[in-house]
Amino acid sequence: MNKRKPFPWHVVVFLAPATIVYTAFMIFPLLDSLRFSTFAPGPDRTFTFVGLANYQRLTSDANWAPFLWNAIKNNFLFFAVHMLVQNPLGLLLAALLSSQITRFKALFRTVLFLPTVLSVVLIGFIWRLILSPIWGISKDFLGVFGLQHLNQPWLGLEGTALVTLSLVSVWQWVGIPMLLFLAALVGIPDELIEAARVDGANAWRVFWGIKFPLILPTVGIVGVLTFVGNFNAFDLIYTTQRATAGPNYATDILGTFFFRTFFGMQLQAANPTMGATIAGIMFLIILAGVLLYLFAYQRRLQRIEL
Amino acid sequence: MTAPTRLPGKGWGHWAQVVATHAVLLAYAAVALFPVVLVVMNSFKSRRAIFGSPYDLPNADTFSLVGYQTVFSGARFDLYFLNSAIVTGVSLALVLLFASMAAHALAEYRFRGNALMGLYLAVGIMIPIRLGTVSILRMMVALGLTDTLWSLILVYTAQGIPLAVFILTVFMRQVPSDLKDAARIDGASEYRIYRLILPLVRPALGTVAVFTMIPIWNDLWFPLVLASGERTKTVILGAQIFLGQYVNDWNAVLASLTLAMVPIIVLYVIFSRQLIRGLTQGAVK
Numbered sequence: 116m117n118k119r120k121p122f123p124w125h126v127v128v129f130l131a132p133a134t135i136v137y138t139a140f141m142i143f144p145l146l147d148s149l150r151f152s153t154f155a156p157g158p159d160r161t162f163t164f165v166g167l168a169n170y171q172r173l174t175s176d177a178n179w180a181p182f183l184w185n186a187i188k189n190n191f192l193f194f195a196v197h198m199l200v201q202n203p204l205g206l207l208l209a210a211l212l213s214s215q216i217t218r219f220k221a222l223f224r225t226v227l228f229l230p231t232v233l234s235v236v237l238i239g240f241i242w243r244l245i246l247s248p249i250w251g252i253s254k255d256f257l258g259v260f261g262l263q264h265l266n267q268p269w270l271g272l273e274g275t276a277l278v279t280l281s282l283v284s285v286w287q288w289v290g291i292p293m294l295l296f297l298a299a300l301v302g303i304p305d306e307l308i309e310a311a312r313v314d315g316a317n318a319w320r321v322f323w324g325i326k327f328p329l330i331l332p333t334v335g336i337v338g339v340l341t342f343v344g345n346f347n348a349f350d351l352i353y354t355t356q357r358a359t360a361g362p363n364y365a366t367d368i369l370g371t372f373f374f375r376t377f378f379g380m381q382l383q384a385a386n387p388t389m390g391a392t393i394a395g396i397m398f399l400i401i402l403a404g405v406l407l408y409l410f411a412y413q414r415r416l417q418r419i420e421l
Numbered sequence: 422m423t424a425p426t427r428l429p430g431k432g433w434g435h436w437a438q439v440v441a442t443h444a445v446l447l448a449y450a451a452v453a454l455f456p457v458v459l460v461v462m463n464s465f466k467s468r469r470a471i472f473g474s475p476y477d478l479p480n481a482d483t484f485s486l487v488g489y490q491t492v493f494s495g496a497r498f499d500l501y502f503l504n505s506a507i508v509t510g511v512s513l514a515l516v517l518l519f520a521s522m523a524a525h526a527l528a529e530y531r532f533r534g535n536a537l538m539g540l541y542l543a544v545g546i547m548i549p550i551r552l553g554t555v556s557i558l559r560m561m562v563a564l565g566l567t568d569t570l571w572s573l574i575l576v577y578t579a580q581g582i583p584l585a586v587f588i589l590t591v592f593m594r595q596v597p598s599d600l601k602d603a604a605r606i607d608g609a610s611e612y613r614i615y616r617l618i619l620p621l622v623r624p625a626l627g628t629v630a631v632f633t634m635i636p637i638w639n640d641l642w643f644p645l646v647l648a649s650g651e652r653t654k655t656v657i658l659g660a661q662i663f664l665g666q667y668v669n670d671w672n673a674v675l676a677s678l679t680l681a682m683v684p685i686i687v688l689y690v691i692f693s694r695q696l697i698r699g700l701t702q703g704a705v706k
Contacts, residue, residue, distance in 0.1 A: 125611040129526035130538065133519040133582050140579035141545050144553030144560065151555060204449075211446055216439045225693040226450045229457070232689050232696075234639035236661045237682050241456045244674070252459070252475060286452070294697065318438070339547075347549040350641045354661060370551075377555050378646060391555040398552050405547045 149398065152391035162388065169392040179389070183396070185364055186372040189277055193368055194345040196281035197288070202337055204285070205292030210322060212293070213300040224297075231290030239354035242283045246270055270355060273365040280366055284351055288344070292337045299330035332412065339408040346401050349374060369397050457682065464488055464675035471671050488676030495667065497651070498680060501659035508570050508655060509637045512577035516633050517626060519578070520585030521593075525615045527586070528593035529601070539590065545583030550576065551642055561647055568650040576643055581633040588632070592625035593618060631696050638685070656681055 152169055154162040173179045208227060212220055230238065245252045246269050254266040269279040303326055311321050349370030352360050358380050360367035375383060377390020462478060463471045470483035477483070492498060527539050550557075557576060558567075566572040600621075601614050609617070619626075644658035654662070660681040667673040689696070 123530065123532060126526050126530050126532050128612075129522040129615065133523035133542065133586060134538075136515070136519060136575065137542060137545065137579050137582045140557065140560075140575050141550050141553065141582075144556035145548060145550075147556040147560075148553045151559075208446070208449060211442050214442055216435075217442055217446070221694065221697075223446050223450060224697050225690065227446075227453055228693070228697060229686070229689065230453055232635055232685060233457075233682060234641070234657050234660075234685075236639075236641050236657050236664075237678055240664050240674070240678055241460050244460070244671075245456055250472065250475065250671075343547060343549065347551055349551070353641070354664075373554075374642075377558075387555050387559070394552045394555060398548070401548065401552075 145398070148391045148394050151388060152395040154388050156386075156388060169389060170395065173389065173392050173396065182364070182367070182372055183393070186367045186369045187400075189366065190346055190348075190368040192277060193281050193284070193348065194342060196278060197285060197341050197345055198338070200282065201285040201289050202292045202334075202341060205289050205337070206296050208289070208293045209296035209300055210326075212297055214318075224294075227293060228290035230287045233287070235287065235350035236354045238283065238287045239351045242286075243270065243355050246279065271362060273362050276356070276362060277366045280351060280355060283355075284348070287351075291340070295333050295337055295340075296330060299333040300326060303329050335408060335412045339405060342404040342408075343401055346370075346397060346404070369393065369400075373397065457686070460675055461679050461683070464672070464679040468672055471675070485672070486676075488670075488672030488674075489680070491667065491670060491673035492663070492677045492680060495673065496659055496663045496677070497654075498656070498659060498677070500652070501654050501656045502684075504570060504653060505638060505655040505657070508573045508577065509634055511570075511574050512581065512637055513630060513634055515574070515578040516581035516585050517630060520582050520629065521589055521619060521622075521626065522615065523582070523586050524589035524593050525618060527590045528596075529614075529618075539586075542583055542586045545580070546587060550580045554642070554646055558646055566647075568648050568653050570648065570653055572647040573643055573653075573655075576647070577637045577640075581637070584632060585629045588629055589622065589625055592622045596621050627695055631692070 151162075153164060153166055155165045155169065157163040173183050211217060212223060212227075217223070244250055248254070248266075248268050253269070254263050257263045257266050267275060269275045307325055307329075308321055311325050316324065346369060348368060352366050352368060352371045353374065356362075356366050356371075358371060358375050358378075360371045360375075373390060373393040376393055377385060377387050379385030459475065463475060465479040465485065466483045467485040467487070470477070470479070470485075474483070479485075523542065527535060527542075561567045561572045566575075596618055601618070604614050604617055639657060640655075641657050641661060644653075644655045645661075648654070649658060660677055663677050664674055667677070
């Protein structure tokens with residue numbers, strides 16, 4: 116339609132503001148940060164190009180590597196708890212919410228999604244209070260089941276802190292997979308399900324035999340969103356365990372390691388180039404996850420309109 | 422299951438299923454609500470009652486506003502709320518304007534590089550903007566924008582654009598072309614046509630608004646890095662710092678948590694229907 120016109124200026128006008136802001140404050144910083152990770156501070160506040168030396172330092176130097184591998188290991192554990200608890204729980208709640216026999220659906224949806232709209236900072240503090248041995252709420256609850264002797268300062272012990280915080284994060288974010296699964300389940304045509312019912316299949320068989328295979332694309336999307344979100348997490352650990360991600364770095368994940376490094380803290384000077392290097396590693400991990408998803412779901416992707 | 426009827430039978434098994442379904446949902450609803458209710462309830466109690474009877478509602482004996490008094494004398498939460506409102510409001514307006522314009526261009530016009538442009542703008546959906554923080558901080562220092570609300574607004578606008586463009590493009594493609602063609606025949610300019618389409622995708626704009634708003638309001642990272650001065654603190658950063666300072670004053674901690682939480686809960690309850698409808702529809706098809 117624009118062939119006779121000299122140049123479609125209006126298209127440029129429509130695209131320019133979004134493209135300029137997005138490029139200047141998102142794409143450029145991401146690329147510039149990657150570039151910056153190949154520099155090191157020289158004399159007189161200058162930076163000199165060092166190639167991949169920062170990456171080598173980060174992955175093998177005794178002052179850096181143990182922290183990096185610890186953070187990566189913790190981050191994978193954090194992710195594993197979300198995949199094993201959050202997403203199955205979200206699927207269960209969605210299945211119950213989409214069932215024909217469920218009443219007060221809107222009310223349940225609203226209540227179950229509530230924690231997800233609250234700030235991680237507030238959630239972190241609330242759970243710190245609840246788990247605090249001073250208040251004793253967690254002890255009372257174990258007491259209901261006669262297990263009060265099992266009560267521990269969950270956030271203070273190296274062995275339990277990370278799993279506890281992962282479960283707090285699950286408590287907060289389960290609303291997202293729940294709604295995504297719910298949207299997918301509601302979208303399944305009734306005829307398919309009724310046909311199976313007529314054939315005598317019970318609810319369990321209908322779910323795993325018909326509904327679940329149909330919502331597999333959503334399973335993939337939930338998986339990749341969980342991955343990206345978990346490897347970008349920071350607020351919960353920072354709020355409950357401070358930037359040092361205690362006890363003894365037991366809850367340190369890439370987000371807190373990155374923050375400590377580029378921003379510095381009391382005893383540690385800010386190191387922007389090494390910070391950019393950690394961001395580079397995070398970028399590679401997230402990119403690998405996203406590419407794996409795109410590769411695994413490639414056939415599906417072709418049907419998503421861009 | 423024996424009878425192959427269309428509706429489930431009303432036998433014993435059916436009622437067991439009904440009861441079990443609701444029991445699980447009720448149990449999880451309690452798990453979701455309990456921590457929030459506990460904090461709000463205890464924020465109105467005296468210190469003695471917080472520890473002595475944490476599960477009771479405040480009564481004449483235990484009612485106390487001492488925590489709220491500490492909060493209002495110890496921190497400028499009114500200012501923090503204003504900062505959060507300005508940052509969230511302006512960023513949201515810019516995201517909606519810029520993204521709807523870009524989505525209109527991608528949905529309406531066939532030009533070379535259309536698909537590539539869509540892909541370019543979608544990259545940011547999956548790659549978190551946080552990874553560019555080192556450069557964003559250096560850039561804001563160079564521009565003299567640190568400790569200003571503008572630094573946050575610019576970053577949040579960039580952060581919100583990718584998903585907003587993606588969702589709005591899908592919805593704008595569904596607007597029938599007859600309408601636009603009729604307007605063109607009447608001599609409407611392309612800019613006029615954009616303004617004609619906007620009201621037609623209002624539900625999508627609502628969805629995008631919610632998607633954009635919640636992470637901005639709740640963010641801790643960028644206020645901490647870019648605007649941690651007293652005058653530019655957002656509610657979340659203000660609460661985070663206040664909570665750290667008053668960590669042993671349980672009244673103040675509970676009161677500040679309640680103050681930071683309740684406005685969002687009220688807004689959420691009012692808009693939850695639209696929000697959840699939007700989230701369910703806006704999910705990638």
